[in-house]
Amino acid sequence: MKQQDILLIHGTWGHGYEWDNFGSELTKRGYRVHAPSWRAHGHPREIDIWGTAEEVSQLGLLDFVDDFVHLVNTMDTPPIIVGHSAGGLLAQLVAARARHSGIALLAPAPGAGIFAFYPSALQLWGQFVPHWALGTPMYPVKKDKWEKYICNTTPHELSDQ
Incomplete structure (x- = not known):
């Protein structure tokens, strides 16, 4: 039986390492965890988050969605997609475009038409x-x-x- 893939999507100005503790617990329970940083994002100790702002300004949500959909298409199983904050909004957009086994949203950023x-x-x-x-x-x-x-x-x- 294949390990169930889980995709963890962080929020604005975040990075994949934010999921380390949570991801470790999921790994202990037998899941294959994917927690990438969004394009031009990363831990402040590894990238210049102020220096990449220009690059990020040239990207839209759908650029990040495309990156995640590509990643999902390489996984062995349709993943459970978990998103936090803006990552919750991205998770919904990815789920609408890619195979998945479920979606969990943690304090998702509001989509269009939601008063916030x-x-x-x-x-x-x-x-x-x-x-x-x-x-x-x-x-x-x-x-x-x-x-x-x-x-x-x-x-x-x-x-x-």
């Missing part, structure tokens, strides 16, 4: 509206905003990982 323009979202994402409109690079959120709006319930020593 709350004051806290505006405080975090409002600074990027001009970048979206002009198609210019969006640099990662500053550490203080990251901890206040994204990792607000995570201990500080874990929010750096």
